[in-house]
Amino acid sequence: MDSPALFAEVILPFPINQVFSYAIPENLGLSVQPGKRVIVQFGARKLYTGLVRRTHSLSPEIKELKDILEVLDEAALVNELQMKFWEWMAGYYMCATGEVFKAALPAGLKLESESRILPNDDFNASEIKKEQLEALFYTIQNNPGLSIQELSKLSGKASLLSDIRKLIDYDAVFVEEKLRETLRIKKEKIISLANNILREEDLQNSLNKLATAPKQQQLLTEIISRSLDPEGNPRKTNIPLAEITANHSHASIKALADKELIEKSERSISSIDENVTETVMPAELNPAQVAAMDLIHSGFQEKDVILLHGVTSSGKTEIYIHLIQEMILQNKQVLYLLPEIALTSQIVNRLRRVFGDQVGIYHSRFSDGERVEVYRRTAGNAENRYKIILGVRSAIFLPFTNLGLIIVDEEHENTYKQFDPAPRYNARDSSMVLAALHGAKVLLGTATPCIETYANALSGKYGHVSLTQRYNKVLMPDIRISDIRDARKKKAMKSVFTPSLIDAIYETVAAGKQVILFQNRRGFSSYVMDETCGWIPKCKICDVSLTYHKFRNTLECHYCGYTRKVPQSCEECGSTRITNKGFGTELVEDDIALLFPGIRVARLDLDTSRTRNSYETILESFGKGEVDILVGTQMLSKGLDFENVALVGILDADQMLNFPDFRAFERSYQLMAQVSGRAGRKDKQGKVIIQTTDPGLALIHYVKANDYESMFRDQIAERQIFNYPPFVRMIRITLKHKEFAPLQIAANALADEMRIVFGKRVLGPQQPLVGRISNYYLLNILLKVEKKSSFEKARKLLSDIIRKTSNSDIFNSVRVLADVDPY
Numbered sequence: 001m002d003s004p005a006l007f008a009e010v011i012l013p014f015p016i017n018q019v020f021s022y023a024i025p026e027n028l029g030l031s032v033q034p035g036k037r038v039i040v041q042f043g044a045r046k047l048y049t050g051l052v053r054r055t056h057s058l059s060p061e062i063k064e065l066k067d068i069l070e071v072l073d074e075a076a077l078v079n080e081l082q083m084k085f086w087e088w089m090a091g092y093y094m095c096a097t098g099e100v101f102k103a104a105l106p107a108g109l110k111l112e113s114e115s116r117i118l119p120n121d122d123f124n125a126s127e128i129k130k131e132q133l134e135a136l137f138y139t140i141q142n143n144p145g146l147s148i149q150e151l152s153k154l155s156g157k158a159s160l161l162s163d164i165r166k167l168i169d170y171d172a173v174f175v176e177e178k179l180r181e182t183l184r185i186k187k188e189k190i191i192s193l194a195n196n197i198l199r200e201e202d203l204q205n206s207l208n209k210l211a212t213a214p215k216q217q218q219l220l221t222e223i224i225s226r227s228l229d230p231e232g233n234p235r236k237t238n239i240p241l242a243e244i245t246a247n248h249s250h251a252s253i254k255a256l257a258d259k260e261l262i263e264k265s266e267r268s269i270s271s272i273d274e275n276v277t278e279t280v281m282p283a284e285l286n287p288a289q290v291a292a293m294d295l296i297h298s299g300f301q302e303k304d305v306i307l308l309h310g311v312t313s314s315g316k317t318e319i320y321i322h323l324i325q326e327m328i329l330q331n332k333q334v335l336y337l338l339p340e341i342a343l344t345s346q347i348v349n350r351l352r353r354v355f356g357d358q359v360g361i362y363h364s365r366f367s368d369g370e371r372v373e374v375y376r377r378t379a380g381n382a383e384n385r386y387k388i389i390l391g392v393r394s395a396i397f398l399p400f401t402n403l404g405l406i407i408v409d410e411e412h413e414n415t416y417k418q419f420d421p422a423p424r425y426n427a428r429d430s431s432m433v434l435a436a437l438h439g440a441k442v443l444l445g446t447a448t449p450c451i452e453t454y455a456n457a458l459s460g461k462y463g464h465v466s467l468t469q470r471y472n473k474v475l476m477p478d479i480r481i482s483d484i485r486d487a488r489k490k491k492a493m494k495s496v497f498t499p500s501l502i503d504a505i506y507e508t509v510a511a512g513k514q515v516i517l518f519q520n521r522r523g524f525s526s527y528v529m530d531e532t533c534g535w536i537p538k539c540k541i542c543d544v545s546l547t548y549h550k551f552r553n554t555l556e557c558h559y560c561g562y563t564r565k566v567p568q569s570c571e572e573c574g575s576t577r578i579t580n581k582g583f584g585t586e587l588v589e590d591d592i593a594l595l596f597p598g599i600r601v602a603r604l605d606l607d608t609s610r611t612r613n614s615y616e617t618i619l620e621s622f623g624k625g626e627v628d629i630l631v632g633t634q635m636l637s638k639g640l641d642f643e644n645v646a647l648v649g650i651l652d653a654d655q656m657l658n659f660p661d662f663r664a665f666e667r668s669y670q671l672m673a674q675v676s677g678r679a680g681r682k683d684k685q686g687k688v689i690i691q692t693t694d695p696g697l698a699l700i701h702y703v704k705a706n707d708y709e710s711m712f713r714d715q716i717a718e719r720q721i722f723n724y725p726p727f728v729r730m731i732r733i734t735l736k737h738k739e740f741a742p743l744q745i746a747a748n749a750l751a752d753e754m755r756i757v758f759g760k761r762v763l764g765p766q767q768p769l770v771g772r773i774s775n776y777y778l779l780n781i782l783l784k785v786e787k788k789s790s791f792e793k794a795r796k797l798l799s800d801i802i803r804k805t806s807n808s809d810i811f812n813s814v815r816v817l818a819d820v821d822p823y
């Protein structure tokens with residue numbers, strides 16, 4: 001037998017690029033293995049969960065090595081491929097492996113002394129089998145929100161981490177994360193017929209046996225009658241316990257459960273159907289889809305990445321489903337990435353219909369316990385393992401063992417990029433590295449490819465498969481341009497609507513069809529201004545004007561959340577001529593209600609979807625036809641599929657284009673093409689009206705003609721002239737400080753150092769559009785590296801410069817962040 005290693009290199013969740021060495025005490029010996037979590041002390045008293053990177057017996061040159069205190073896992077929680085992936089990510093995105101570790105594991109798996117623990121109030125403490133754990137649970141219940149360190153003090157125990165971990169496994173407690181909207185899944189208790197009595201004769205027998213217990217018999221009869229399928233055969237059906245207890249006693253329920261006639265369980269309440277027992281075959285593909293499948297198959301013989309470029313509603317999702325099925329037959333896992341949580345329930349339901357409970361879902365709105373569960377079942381043993389993971393960007397960190405395919409749906413979406421904190425990774429780009437580690441393939445799907453992606457498809461770096469027709473010969477929408485300036489001149493505008501949009505809304509709703517109105521700005525007005533002196537209320541700690549929210553009657557900062565009351569009069573001159581400027585979704589919703597009394601209107605934006613289910617609730621009621629007009633921001637653009645939408649109105653096409661960003665043109669095209677794609681499904685051509693003050697804009701004509709190619713050619717020419725991706729790769733350095741003067745000195749010093757090495761490739765320092773956020777002034781330095789130079793070398797050089805420069809005194813408390821491939 002091997003003798004145990006003496007030392008371990010441990011990854012700790014710090015932004016320092018270093019592994020930390022610890023000694024392995026004799027009693028832990030062989031249990032310390034790479035990929036397992038351990039508890040170690042760092043600093044004077046603090047305990048952290050770290051991850052063993054490797055073990056060895058060569059004494060590190062550090063005198064007093066601390067011991068590893070505890071090993072948390074029986075088997076490796078993180079596999080070798082994952083650790084390699086983390087190391088690649090840290091290198092590419094210029095951050096520490098510890099930061100990737102922190103992002104990669106769900107909070108429930110990486111407790112720290114400072115983690116704050118909250119009780120799950122729906123949890124029944126009697127489910128805990130161990131007294132000592134139960135006591136800890138009550139302590140947490142009585143002191144919600146204490147940190148683990150504080151709980152240790154209170155309970156007089158040195159190390160509580162492993163006990164708390166057990167409580168998390170029970171779903172008894174969860175970890176509070178400051179920056180997250182933690183909303184736990186509500187659970188409901190359900191009952192159903194037990195599996196072993198589902199045959200009709202068994203049911204009859206069981207009923208007969210209950211002749212002496214009429215109440216139980218009555219109850220069973222009700223449960224059976226609620227479990228019949230349309231043909232009258234009994235099948236397993238979940239019935240909410242609450243509906244049963246209204247008419248039946250708990251004693252009868254318990255009695256039936258004890259006799260193993262019914263089963264009790266729990267399910268989360270959401271629009272996702274968790275309990276698909278019967279699955280259907282994937283739909284048969286039409287000739288265009290079959291041809292695309294063939295091209296994908298042959299393409300993957302040569303290329304690792306294929307762009308599936310199919311117009312909206314061309315049936316891309318059906319193709320994904322067929323590819324997933326092929327993977328499952330080969331016993332491989334599939335990762336299906338989506339840009340947005342809002343989209344998951346529509347897709348989940350489509351996947352669950354075919355793949356049943358082989359689909360796991362991973363996103364941030366699930367509780368810690370649930371995310372831990374999905375994490376574990378992605379690895380897991382073969383029967384119980386998830387074959388398909390449907391998730392948002394962080395799902396690339398799951399412990400896949402046998403990945404065959406990664407699908408990146410709506411690959412052009414900017415939500416694949418993480419802005420803050422580090423790692424500032426792009427899940428689409430990273431997925432290619434993840435796939436390479438597994439020998440897997442990547443399929444990028446979209447109707448409106450990102451410019452860089454399309455350039456790669458044209459150059460042959462990626463395979464390129466197109467679908468140019470909508471499924472079932474549904475026509476592309478008829479897109480009209482409506483001139484706002486002209487309507488204003490004729491004084492024909494009603495609120496923010498041109499007469500042609502008003503007429504079209506009227507006709508559509510009268511015909512029993514639905515309307516989507518798109519305005520990419522939330523709130524009521526963009527800002528308010530005093531007409532007398534021009535005063536505009538601004539955020540106290542950011543350099544932006546505040547947005548008026550009528551419903552809450554507040555002015556709000558969309559960068560930091562600062563909120564104040566709407567002033568009655570100007571705070572500069574006292575005048576009361578305060579008026580609204582610009583408009584957002586809230587005004588659109590309000591004015592539609594005024595203009596069309598009796599019409600049912602709803603709104604989908606960040607403000608209305610803050611709570612866990614309301615995304616889904618809003619979309620569901622729209623899907624059911626309970627709403628005539630849905631007003632919303634870009635959330636509407638993301639691949640939602642509604643059959644009855646006949647009209648899409650884009651209220652302000654100019655506003656999107658006026659954004660000072662090299663991607664503004666591309667993004668406006670994508671947004672408009674995507675929202676337009678919501679119009680017209682099965683039977684009839686949809687209609688789109690784009691309102692603009694400049695009907696001559698080339699971009700709008702590209703959207704109208706569904707002419708991605710021309711948009712691309714325009715844009716790629718411009719990118720070449722002005723040196724933007726894909727002709728260069730960019731790294732944006734952001735410096736932050738509470739005072740501007742020292743910030744500027746530091747930024748200039750860094751830019752000077754960078755210019756010594758990189759010369760003209762360095763731009764700035766420059767103030768970003770919003771020069772101060774949450775009390776911190778910001779300055780950016782941009783590095784552009786031409787395609788033919790080594791990007792890896794550039795990143796290394798830059799890291800060295802930053803490290804060297806930021807050690808000097810002038811950088812005292814100036815923060816420096818690097819964003820590679822900024823979006």
Ligand code: ADP
Pocket residue numbers: 283284285286289310311312313314315316317318319471641
């Ligand atoms: P996309 O992902 O390109 O937007 P979808 O896969 O959502 O397109 O297809 C659009 C619509 O057409 C959906 O309602 C889908 O169910 C239907 N559809 C696509 N392909 C098929 C098929 N082969 N058989 C039946 N229905 C299909």
Ligand code: ZN
Pocket residue numbers: 539540541542557558559560561562774
């Ligand atoms: Zn602010």
